[in-house]
Amino acid sequence: MRCTEGVWMSLVNTQECIYVALDFEGLKSLERTPQEDMFLALFNTVVSNLILFKNQFTINRDISMFQKFQDGAKLFESDPKIFQARLCVIIKDVPKVDRNGITREFQSKFDQLVSKEGEDNFITRMYGNGLDIIPWPVFGDTAWFKKLSIFKTTLDKLETKYENARAFLQNTKVIMAKLKICDWGSLDENLIQIRVATLKRLFPIAVSYGIEQKDSIIEHLVNHDSGEPIDDPIINLCDCPIPNCKERCQSDDHFHAFSEVNHFCGNEHQCRELCEDKGICQVVTEPKEQEETYKGLVEETSITFTKYIQLSERLKCNKKIPPNEFKHTGKHTHKENGFHYCDTKCQFCEYYCTLPYGHTQQTHDTRHGNMTQTEFTGEDNEFEYAGYKLRVGDQGTFVLCNLFCKDLGRHRHIDYCQNAENCKLGNQGQDIQHINENVLPNPNEPKDFISHKLFWKRTGFKDPYSVQDQQEFEKCDYECPDDKHHNSDTKFCELQLFHAPLNPSSSPPINYGYISLDGHHFNCENPNAAFHIILVLDRSASMSMQDIKPIPGFLIYDDLKKKHNNRIGAVYQAVYSFMDARRNSAQITIPDSISLILFNNWASVPFEYQDLTDPKVLLNSMLQYEAWLGTNYDSAITKAGSLIEAHFDSKKTNVIIFLSDGECYIPTNQLHAICKQNKEKGSPLYLYTLPPFPQQVTLS
Secondary structure (H helix, E strand, C coil): CCCCCCEEEEEEECCCCEEEEEEECCCCCCCCCHHHHHHHHHHHHHHCCEEEEEEECCCCCCCHHHHHHHHHCCCCCCCCCCCECEEEEEEECCCHHHHHHHHHHHHHHHHHHHHHHHHHCHHHHHECCCEEEEECCCCCCHHHHHCHHHHHHHHHHCCCCCCCHHHHHHHHHHHHHHHHHCCCCCHHHHHHHHHHHHHHHHHHHHHHHCEEECCCCCEECECCCCCCECCCHHHHHCECCCCCCCCECCCCCHHHHHCCCCCCCCCCEECCCECCCCCECEEEEEECCCCEEEECCCCCCEEEECCEEEEEECCECCCEECCCCCCCCCCCCCCCCCCCECCCECCCCCCECCCECCCCCCCECCCCCEEEEEECCCCCCEEEECCEEEECCCEEEEEEHHHHHHHHCCCCEEEECCCHHHHHHCCCCCCEEEECCCCCCCCCCCEEEECHHHHHHHHCECCCCCHHHHHHHCECCCECCCHHHCCCCCCEECCECCCCCCCCCCCCHHHCCEECCCCCEECCCCCCCEEEEEEEEECCHHHHCCCCCCCCCCCCHHHHCCCCCCHHHHHHHHHHHHHHHHHCCCCCCCCCEEEEEEECCCEEEEEEEEECCCHHHHHHHHCCCCCCCCCCHHHHHHHHHHHHHHCCCCCEEEEEEEECCCCCCCCHHHHHHHHHHHHHCCCCEEEEECCCCCCCEECC
16 A cells, blocks of 8 residues: 555645645556656646655666656746756665765766757756755664755745745646646746636726625625735725625616715615613523533532523614615614513522513512522531532532522521621611621621521512422521431421520420520420439339349349349339439430339338439439339329429429339329329420330320
8 A cells, every 4th residue: 555645735834934745646656647647747846846756775776767757848838937846856765885876876867868858858847946866864864864954955945936825726726727638838828818817807897896796795806916805995985885785786887986875785684783672682591411510629529510501692683774774763672562681680690580671570580590609608617518518618609599598498698797786786687697706708797697588688589489498497497406306307496587595494385395595495305304203113022023133244233133133123223224324414404303102002202302413322222122012003103293293393394104014903083183283384294104004105
């Protein structure tokens, strides 16, 4: 397979000129006729300044191949303007010791050819800038690379053959055409004929109208040597005054331009001005085809999201300019009395309001997009949002305006304080809570917490969230600190956002839940509540059975195994473990009180309303009682009610833990009496039972 087929062209554009390199397929190709070989050699000679002809030193030292050049020497008339090339015969891979010898050898052969052909030899006729014989060093030799500068020097010394690319292109086309039809006449004559024919065709139109073409498309006068337009004032005189109109003036009298007239084409024209109506003509919202990734300020934060873009456009006027007029009547509009969007933007996502311009609604409305103009802030420098770790200063690009608040749940916004004096006096209003600490960005500027409702009111845009969401966002965002909520539904304060703190000593609203120490009302058990715990334990004879015993090696086992290595001992061990756990609870801020009722046929009280400072002391009181006799639930529950009454404290919740292994009738009347008693005092009663009662919690 050959390296080159036909001719390949490369261009190098420099400040001085354009270098054109033509790579010709070698002569004597088996796939070409001798005539085609000769035509390639002629074409090469006519278009080029410098010709590099490569010859293999070790293979071919015969110059008979130059017969192709000689065959074409007589075809074209000898024309010094076209035969200006310099021929460089390069003898490839010549060792240094052979360079002088090979040069003399080739020079001698060319001398013989010139002598033989006389004045018709191809060198004299076709290569006006002479012949060079250059032995080329072996590839890899340093001299191989240094020799390259010879060509640059030789080429730069030659006179530039073409004034510009336009002339080169025209000459090349003409030469190819002449070779195709075997026209061996003068190239200059052909170029002159082409120029004359062009002038004959263009002259009448140019003189009459100052243009080159007046048909469907107007073409202005150009310099056909350089291709540059000609600045002819006549052209302007005959242009239609309507911009972008390609039609010629309707008058056939070109010289009417010398009188003060306008050169109208006689047709109506589409107005190309922009719509002047107030508002936005067209708004289009569309998602990008590809997702984007936001790299957060926290190193590991990378968020992939779909970015939505709103495109707004002012449309062109749809009116027509009447014939022979400069403009239409009335203002420019894309549609008479057409719809225009409001030109107010959401300050966070920069989406335009989708209501009509000049709408009467007090608030704007839009579909909202990515919060490209928003930065996150918070009370802490680092925080979590929607499962991502963020830092103050992170961009809101990955969040949509109409989804941001929903992901927060109950929340408050941070805004710059708009009336610092009112905040100092405490008159900031129900939807505002002043922040006393410095908050980024601009920590020295005072800031407020504001409600979701006020946040959207300040934007001037309609709240994009559902009524249900808005109602939820109006409520307090404080959470119950109880760990049991962390893996289930969060319990929030039941009051409104920024409510005045309730008195922790007062009863909770609707007598349900609890009031935290900082004044919030939670509809659940108080994780920090203090209790009066009344343990009501069966010590009848059945509790002396040894099918269940205290656990060896566990708390107080050594104290129990002597006299209580049975069911009652197992219960005592569990009670002691419970008291020890309550005493060591980190959440307890007010100490519990505990009472113990042991019952068989009657109820005994080893201790009542004691704190848990030393469970061992309470244990010693329990150990004085052993299991014997029968079972009487009535006396036990009655005694529990009397202890609650005797030691009632509104700050403590009463809890009865009832345990029995026997059977007895349920003291329904006594239980109802205790529940009623606590309900009247606004205090719930918790009753935990073990068999034979169902395991349940009963609240009043």
